Amino acid sequence: MKHLLTTSELEIKEINKILDDAQCFLNGGTWTPEQKVFVANLFFENSTRTKCSFEVAERRLGLDIIPFEVSTSSVSKGESLYDTVKTLEAIGVHAVVIRHSQDRYFDELTGRSGVSILNAGDGCGHHPTQSLLDLLTIKQEFGSFEGLKVAIIGDIAHSRVARSNADALVRLGAKVVFSGPKEWFNEELLENGMYEDVDTAVETADAVMLLRIQHERHESKANQTAEEYHQAYGLTEERERIMKPNSIIMHPAPVNRGVEIADCLVECERSRIFKQMQNGVYIRMAVLKRSIEHIEGGANHVNINQKWPVAY
Amino acid sequence: MKHLLTTSELEIKEINKILDDAQCFLNGGTWTPEQKVFVANLFFENSTRTKCSFEVAERRLGLDIIPFEVSTSSVSKGESLYDTVKTLEAIGVHAVVIRHSQDRYFDELTGRSGVSILNAGDGCGHHPTQSLLDLLTIKQEFGSFEGLKVAIIGDIAHSRVARSNADALVRLGAKVVFSGPKEWFNEELLENGMYEDVDTAVETADAVMLLRIQHERHESKANQTAEEYHQAYGLTEERERIMKPNSIIMHPAPVNRGVEIADCLVECERSRIFKQMQNGVYIRMAVLKRSIEHIEGGANHVNINQKWPVAY
Amino acid sequence: MKHLLTTSELEIKEINKILDDAQCFLNGGTWTPEQKVFVANLFFENSTRTKCSFEVAERRLGLDIIPFEVSTSSVSKGESLYDTVKTLEAIGVHAVVIRHSQDRYFDELTGRSGVSILNAGDGCGHHPTQSLLDLLTIKQEFGSFEGLKVAIIGDIAHSRVARSNADALVRLGAKVVFSGPKEWFNEELLENGMYEDVDTAVETADAVMLLRIQHERHESKANQTAEEYHQAYGLTEERERIMKPNSIIMHPAPVNRGVEIADCLVECERSRIFKQMQNGVYIRMAVLKRSIEHIEGGANHVNINQKWPVAY
Numbered sequence: 055m056k057h058l059l060t061t062s063e064l065e066i067k068e069i070n071k072i073l074d075d076a077q078c079f080l081n082g083g084t085w086t087p088e089q090k091v092f093v094a095n096l097f098f099e100n101s102t103r104t105k106c107s108f109e110v111a112e113r114r115l116g117l118d119i120i121p122f123e124v125s126t127s128s129v130s131k132g133e134s135l136y137d138t139v140k141t142l143e144a145i146g147v148h149a150v151v152i153r154h155s156q157d158r159y160f161d162e163l164t165g166r167s168g169v170s171i172l173n174a175g176d177g178c179g180h181h182p183t184q185s186l187l188d189l190l191t192i193k194q195e196f197g198s199f200e201g202l203k204v205a206i207i208g209d210i211a212h213s214r215v216a217r218s219n220a221d222a223l224v225r226l227g228a229k230v231v232f233s234g235p236k237e238w239f240n241e242e243l244l245e246n247g248m249y250e251d252v253d254t255a256v257e258t259a260d261a262v263m264l265l266r267i268q269h270e271r272h273e274s275k276a277n278q279t280a281e282e283y284h285q286a287y288g289l290t291e292e293r294e295r296i297m298k299p300n301s302i303i304m305h306p307a308p309v310n311r312g313v314e315i316a317d318c319l320v321e322c323e324r325s326r327i328f329k330q331m332q333n334g335v336y337i338r339m340a341v342l343k344r345s346i347e348h349i350e351g352g353a354n355h356v357n358i359n360q361k362w363p364v365a366y
Numbered sequence: 367m368k369h370l371l372t373t374s375e376l377e378i379k380e381i382n383k384i385l386d387d388a389q390c391f392l393n394g395g396t397w398t399p400e401q402k403v404f405v406a407n408l409f410f411e412n413s414t415r416t417k418c419s420f421e422v423a424e425r426r427l428g429l430d431i432i433p434f435e436v437s438t439s440s441v442s443k444g445e446s447l448y449d450t451v452k453t454l455e456a457i458g459v460h461a462v463v464i465r466h467s468q469d470r471y472f473d474e475l476t477g478r479s480g481v482s483i484l485n486a487g488d489g490c491g492h493h494p495t496q497s498l499l500d501l502l503t504i505k506q507e508f509g510s511f512e513g514l515k516v517a518i519i520g521d522i523a524h525s526r527v528a529r530s531n532a533d534a535l536v537r538l539g540a541k542v543v544f545s546g547p548k549e550w551f552n553e554e555l556l557e558n559g560m561y562e563d564v565d566t567a568v569e570t571a572d573a574v575m576l577l578r579i580q581h582e583r584h585e586s587k588a589n590q591t592a593e594e595y596h597q598a599y600g601l602t603e604e605r606e607r608i609m610k611p612n613s614i615i616m617h618p619a620p621v622n623r624g625v626e627i628a629d630c631l632v633e634c635e636r637s638r639i640f641k642q643m644q645n646g647v648y649i650r651m652a653v654l655k656r657s658i659e660h661i662e663g664g665a666n667h668v669n670i671n672q673k674w675p676v677a678y
Numbered sequence: 679m680k681h682l683l684t685t686s687e688l689e690i691k692e693i694n695k696i697l698d699d700a701q702c703f704l705n706g707g708t709w710t711p712e713q714k715v716f717v718a719n720l721f722f723e724n725s726t727r728t729k730c731s732f733e734v735a736e737r738r739l740g741l742d743i744i745p746f747e748v749s750t751s752s753v754s755k756g757e758s759l760y761d762t763v764k765t766l767e768a769i770g771v772h773a774v775v776i777r778h779s780q781d782r783y784f785d786e787l788t789g790r791s792g793v794s795i796l797n798a799g800d801g802c803g804h805h806p807t808q809s810l811l812d813l814l815t816i817k818q819e820f821g822s823f824e825g826l827k828v829a830i831i832g833d834i835a836h837s838r839v840a841r842s843n844a845d846a847l848v849r850l851g852a853k854v855v856f857s858g859p860k861e862w863f864n865e866e867l868l869e870n871g872m873y874e875d876v877d878t879a880v881e882t883a884d885a886v887m888l889l890r891i892q893h894e895r896h897e898s899k900a901n902q903t904a905e906e907y908h909q910a911y912g913l914t915e916e917r918e919r920i921m922k923p924n925s926i927i928m929h930p931a932p933v934n935r936g937v938e939i940a941d942c943l944v945e946c947e948r949s950r951i952f953k954q955m956q957n958g959v960y961i962r963m964a965v966l967k968r969s970i971e972h973i974e975g976g977a978n979h980v981n982i983n984q985k986w987p988v989a990y
Contacts, residue, residue, distance in 0.1 A: 092734060102440035102450060106432050107457045110404060113430045118737045120730050121433065121745065128726035133932040138726060141931070144955035145731045307453070308445040331456035414752035414762060418744050419769045422716060425742045433745065619765070620757040643768035 055149075055170035056348035058341050059160050060180040061218040066225055073190050075340035076333065079114075085339075086116040087346050092147045094120040096138070097174070098129075098154040103307055103331055104174050104183070108151050111338035115346075120147055136162050143169045149345050152176075170345035178212050184306050185218035187337040189226070191330050192261055195302055199226035205255035206230060206247075207287065208265030208314055211238040215306050216265060220246035231255050234265070234287045252287050257296045263304040264289055264314040280313045289315040294324070302326045367461070367482035368660035370653050371472050372492040373530040378537055385502050387652035388645065391426075397651075398428040399658050404459045406432045408450070409486070410441075410466045415619055415643055416486050416495070420463050423650035427658075432459055448474050455481045461657050464488075482657035490524050495653060496618050497530035499646040501538070503638050504573055506645075507614055511538035517567035518542060518559075519599065520577030520626055523550040527618050528577060532558035543567050546577070546599045564599050569608045575616040576601055576626040592625045601627040606636070614638045679773070679794035680972035682965050683784050684804040685842040690849055697814050699964035700957065703738075709963075710740040711970050716771045718744045720762070721798070722753075722778045727931055727955055728798050728807070732775050735962035739970075744771055760786050767793045773969050776800075794969035802836050807965060808930050809842035811958040813850070815950050816885055818957075819926055823850035829879035830854060830871075831911065832889030832938055835862040839930045840889060844870035855879050858889070858911045876911050881920045887928040888913055888938040904937045913939040918948070926950045 061069075079085075093112055097105050112119050120142070124130075129138060139150060149170040152159065157177035164171060175181045189199075196202055204223055210216040210232050220230045220243065230247035232239055233255040243249075256262055267283065284290060289303065294316070297303075303315070303325045311317040320327060373381070391397075405424055409417050424431050432454070436442075441450060451462060461482040464471065469489035476483060487493045501511075508514055516535055522528040522544050532542045532555065542559035544551055545567040555561075568574055579595065596602065601615065606628070609615075615627070615637045623629040632639060685693075703709075717736055721729050736743050744766070748754075753762060763774060773794040776783065781801035788795060799805045813823075820826055828847055834840040834856050844854045844867065854871035856863055857879040867873075880886055891907065908914065913927065918940070921927075927939070927949045935941040944951060 090738070092737070094730070097438060100438050100440060100442045102434075102445065103453055103457070105438075106406070106434065106454060106459075109432045110430075110457050110459070113404070113432075114402070118734075120733045120737075122726075122730065123435070123438070123747070125438075126721060126724050126729075126747070126749075128724060128932045130724050131932055132934070133726060134935075137932060137935075140952060141727055141955055142730060144952040145727070145734050145959050146956075147730075147734070308440045308443055308449060310444070311446075311449075328452060328456040331453055332458075335457050409750060412750050412752060412754045414746075414757065415765055415769070417750075418718070418746065418766060418771075421744045422742075422769050422771070425716070425744075426714070435747070435750070437750075620752045620755055620761060622756070623761075640764060640768040643765055644770075647769050 055168055056345045057160070057164055057171045057173075058182050058345065059164070059171065059173045061182045061185045061222045062180075064182070064222075069186070069189065069222060069226070072186055072337065072340045072344065073193060075343060076186070076190055076336040077194075079336040079339045080333070084114075085343050090118055091149070091346055092118045092120055093149045093151065093342070094122045094142050094147050095151045095174075096122050096124070096153070098124050098152070099175065101153060101174070103334065104153065107331065107334040108174065108338050108342075110335050111342055114335070114339055115342055117342070117346075135159060136166065139163055139167055139169055139171075143167050149342070170348070172341060172345060175214055177214070178217075179214050180218045181214040181306075182218055183334065183337055183341060184215050185222055186341070187330055187334040188215070188219055188263065188304060188306070189222060190333045190337055191302075191304065191326050192228075194333075195326070196260065199223060199228040202228040202260045203258060204228050204230050204261045204263060205233055205250070205259035206263045206265065207233040207252060207255060207289075209238060209267050210234055210243060210265065211240060212268050213265045216243070219263070231259070253293065253296070256289065256293045258298070260298065260301050261304055262289060262297065262301060266306065266308060267310055267313055280310070284313050284316070288313060289319060291316050291319065294319055294322070297324065304330060307331065367480055368657045369472070369476055369483045369485075370494055370657065371476070371483065371485045373494045373497040373534045374492075376494070376534075381498070381501065381534060381538070384498055384649065384652045384656065385505060387655060388498070388502055388648040389506075391648040391651045392645070397655055402430055403461070403658055404430045404432055405461045405463065405654070406434045406454050406459050407463045407486075408434050408436070408465070410436050410464070411487065413465060413486070415646065416465065419643065419646040420486065420650050420654075422647050423654055426647070426651055427654055429654070429658075447471060448478065451475055451479055451481055451483075455479050461654065482660065484653060484657060487526055489526070490529075491526050492530045493526040493618075494530055495646065495649050496527050497534055498653070499642055499649040500527070500531055500575065500616060500618070501534060502645045502649055503614075503616065503642050504540075507638070508572060511535060511540040514540040514572045515570060516540050516542050516573045516575060517545060517562070517571035518575045518577065519545040519564060519567060519601075521550060521579050522546055522555060522577060523552060524580050525577045528555070531575070543571070565605065565608070568601065568605045570610070572610065572613050573616055574601060574609065574613060578618060578620060579622055579625055592622070596625050596628070600625060601631060603628050603631065606631055606634070609636065616642060619643065679792055680969045681784070681788055681795045681797075682806055682969065683788070683795065683797045685806045685809040685846045686804075688806070688846075693810070693813065693846060693850070696810055696961065696964045696968065697817060699967060700810070700814055700960040701818075703960040703963045704957070709967055714742055715773070715970050716742045716744055717773045717775065717966070718746045718766050718771050719775045719798075720746050720748070720777070722748050722776070723799065725777060725798070727958065728777065731955065731958040732798065732962050732966075734959050735966055738959070738963055739966055741966070741970075759783060760790065763787055763791055763793055763795075767791050773966070794972070796965060796969060799838055801838070802841075803838050804842045805838040805930075806842055807958065807961050808839050809846055810965070811954055811961040812839070812843055812887065812928060812930070813846060814957045814961055815926075815928065815954050816852075819950070820884065823847060823852040826852040826884045827882060828852050828854050828885045828887060829857055829874070829883035830887045830889065831857040831876060831879060831913075833862060833891050834858055834867060834889060835864060836892050837889045840867070843887070855883070877917065877920070880913065880917045882922070884922065884925050885928055886913065886921065886925060890930060890932060891934055891937055904934070908937050908940070912937060913943060915940050915943065918943055918946070921948065928954060931955065
C-alpha cells in the first residue's frame with residue numbers, strides 16, 4: 055500500500071507528480087484500475103467538500119465505494135479505529151480515506167495493515183489533499199511558486215491547512231507570512247514564516263489565504279464578536295482594494311461569510327474559492343491513482359484499461 | 367439547467383410530456399445520458415418513499431449519485447443551503463434533489479447556480495413529483511382528467527400535496543373538492559375548489575385522495591384522538607362502501623393506518639396507494655431526464671446512447 | 679422470493695450448497711444477474727462487519743444498492759417495518775437485508791410481500807450468515823464437521839450466533855459444548871450441547887468459538903470487572919497454551935480485546951477471526967445469489983451473463 059498522510063513527508067518531486075496528474079485529469083485525462091478496487095470513506099468529523107469531493111473522484115476513477123457511517127457502525131459499540139480498518143481490509147477494501155479528530159490517528163494504522171490510508175484531516179494536524187489543491191490553484195495562476203508571497207491569515211493555531219501548506223510552499227520556493235490574532239501565532243510556525251500585520255500581509259501577498267474560524271476547535275473569544283473579528287483580521291472590502299493587481303483570494307471553506315471575508319468578496323473576480331473546490335476533485339483523483347497503482351502491482355503489471363497519460 | 371420547482375409553473379403541455387415519458391419508462395423504455403452525470407439527494411427532512419424512489423430512478427438512468435447526509439455535512443458547521451449547493455456544483459454535481467422544511471427554499475438558489483434543482487418538497491409548499499405521480503395514477507385509471515371529480519381529504523392546510531395537486535388537476539379539467547376538519551380549510555384553497563362534507567365527497571368522487579396527518583407540522587389537537595379523527599374524517603369501512611363503483615383510493619403515504627384510512631383498506635382492491643409508489647419511480651425518471659437533457663446540450667447534440675423513444 | 683431467515687430452517691443439503699458456492703466465489707468464481715437487481719440494506723442496529731460485508735458482496739455481484747438510513751427514513755415518522763418493506767417493494771427493490779432488535783421481526787413480512795428477506799440478525803434470535811461463515815471457516819480448516827468438537831464460550835444467553843451455530847453444527851455431525859458464566863446457560867441450549875467448564879472446553883475443542891459480551895443487550899454485572907471476566911472465562915494466554923495443536927480460535931467480532939480474549943491472541947497464528955470476516959463476503963455472495971436466482975425465474979430461464987460454475 056501507499057499512504058498519503060502529511061504533505062511534509064511528500065518529496066518535492068512527488069508533489070509535482072501529483073499536481074501534474076491532477077492537471078492531466080482536469081484536462082480530460084482518464085485512468086481506471088484494471089481490477090475492481092474497493093474504497094471506504096471514514097469521516098469521524100463532519101464534511102461536505104472533502105467527503106463529496108472524494109466521492110466524485112472515486113466514481114470518476116470507477117472505484118467501488120463501501121458506505122461507512124460512523125454513527126451506525128460498530129464504532130458506537132466501542133470498536134477501535136485499528137479494528138475497524140482491519141475489518142475493512144478483511145472484507146476486501148483496498149484503500150480508506152479517513153478524517154478523524156485525533157492528531158496523527160494514522161500512526162496506529164500504518165505498518166499494521168495492508169490498506170492504503172489517505173488522510174482527509176487529522177485533528178489540528180494535517181490535511182494533505184487540501185494543501186495539494188491549494189498548491190494546484192496557485193500553480194495554475196502563477197505558473198510556479200518561486201518568489202511568490204503567500205499570506206495565511208486567521209485561525210493559524212488550529213488549522214491543519216496552515217501547517218500543511220506553509221511547509222510545502224516554502225519547500226517549493228514561496229515565501230509565507232502568517233497573520234490574524236497574534237495569540238494564535240506560535241513558535242512552531244516560525245519555522246516556515248514570520249508574523250505580519252494583516253494590512254501589510256494583504257497588501258503585499260500574491261495569494262491571500264484566509265482560514266476559517268473553527269468554532270468547534272477552540273474556546274470562543276466571548277469578548278470578540280464576528281463583526282469585530284472581521285474588522286480586525288478579516289478581508290474587508292477596504293482591504294481587498296489594497297491588494298496587488300493580480301493577487302488572488304483563497305479559503306478552504308466552509309466560509310463564515312462576513313467574518314473571515316466580506317460576503318460580497320466570496321465570489322468576486324479575485325476569489326479562487328470555488329475553483330479550489332473544483333481542483334479538489336482532480337487532486338483526489340491523482341492521490342487515489344497514486345495509492346491504487348501501488349496496490350495493483352509491480353513493474354511487469356500491464357493495465358489493459360490504462361489510458362494514461364493522455365496527450366494534452 | 368432546468369429546474370422542477372412547483373407544479374403550478376409547469377405548463378399543461380409540459381405536464382403531459384412528463385406523464386408520457388413516465389408511461390414510456392413504465393412500458394420498458396430506457397434512456398441514458400451520454401456523459402457521466404452526477405446528482406446529489408439533499409434531504410433535510412426524513413423520507414423513505416421519495417428519497418428511495420429518486421435513488422432507484424437515478425440508478426435506472428445510469429446516473430452517478432454522490433451521497434449526502436445532512437447530519438454529517440458542513441451544514442452542521444452552519445454552512446448555508448446556498449453555499450452547500452454551490453460547493454456541489456464546484457465539484458461537478460449537475461443536479462440536486464432537495465427536500466427542505468423552508469417554504470420556497472429554492473428562491474435563493476435559482477439564477478445563482480448552474481445546477482438543476484429538483485424540488486422533493488419544500489415546507490408546506492410544493493411537492494411536484496408527488497403531484498405528477500398522482501396525476502399519472504389517475505390518468506392510467508380514467509384515461510383523461512376531463513370531468514373527473516377528485517376529493518382531497520385531511521390535513522389540507524399543511525399539505526404540499528393538496529396545493530400542488532389541486533392546481534394541476536383544475537387546469538387539466540378535473541373538479542376538486544376539499545374535505546376534513548373545516549378549520550384546516552382556508553381562503554387560499556378556494557381558488558381551486560370548494561369545501562365539501564366528508565360523506566358527500568367520498569360518495570361522489572372518482573378519486574378519493576387522503577392526506578397524512580402531519581403530526582410533525584402542527585400542534586396536535588390534544589382533545590381529538592386518532593380514533594375520533596378516523597370516525598369524523600377518515601375513510602372508514604362504512605364510507606368505503608358508499609364510494610362509486612370505479613372510484614379509487616389514493617394516499618401519498620406514509621399512511622397512519624386506522625387514522626386517515628381503515629387499516630384493511632390500505633391494500634384493498636380500490637386502493638392505488640402502492641401503485642402510486644410504483645409510478646413515482648417512473649415520474650422521477652422522467653423529470654430527471656428533463657433536467658439532464660437540458661444539461662447535455664443544444665440542438666445539434668447527438669446522444670449516441672439515446673434509446674428514446676421506444677416503440678410501445 | 680426466497681428468504682434466508684434462520685439456519686435451523688436450512689436443510690443440510692442447502693447449507694452445503696451455500697458453502698460450496700461461497701468457496702467457489704472465494705476461488706474466483708463470478709456470477710451476475712441478467713437483469714438489474716435492486717437491494718436495500720436495512721440496519722436497525724449498528725454494524726460494521728455485517729453491513730459492509732453485504733455491501734461488498736452486493737457490489738461484487740453487480741447489484742444496485744438503494745441506500746437506506748433508519749434515522750432519516752419515514753421510520754422516524756412512525757412507519758412500520760411492514761410498510762417500509764412494502765414501499766421498497768413498490769419502488770422496485772427485489773431483496774432486503776435486515777438487522778432488527780426484535781426477535782423474529784420477519785414473521786410479519788414473509789408471505790405478505792414479494793421481496794426476498796435476508797436476515798442479518800434478529801434480536802437475540804438468529805444470524806444465519808454469521809453461522810454460515812463460521813461453518814465455512816471450520817470446513818476450510820478440517821475438511822468436514824464429523825467428529826469435531828466445538829466449544830462456544832461466553833455470552834451464550836444473548837447470542838444469536840450461539841443459537842444459530844449450535845443447531846447447524848450438531849446436524850452436520852459435530853459435538854458442541856457451551857461454557858462461560860453458568861447463569862447464562864439455559865435449558866434451551868441443552869438441546870444441542872452440554873455445559874462444560876472453560877478449561878476443559880478450551881483444552882479439548884477443535885474450534886474455540888468466543889462470543890462477544892454484548893453490553894448493549896443485558897444488565898452489566900456491576901460486581902465483575904472486564905479483567906475478572908477475562909480471568910474467569912476469557913481466552914487468556916495461559917489457556918491458549920493448553921489448546922490442542924491444530925485447534926483454532928474464532929470470534930464473530932467486534933472483539934472486546936482483553937475481555938473475551940487476550941489482546942495479543944486476536945491476531946495470533948491460531949486465530950481465524952479476520953479469516954471469518956473474509957469468508958463472510960463470499961457467504962453473503964452465495965446467499966444473495968440463492969435469493970436472486972429465485973427472483974430471476976423459471977426452468978427455461980437462460981442467463982446470458984451466467985459464468986457459473988467455474989472450474990476450480
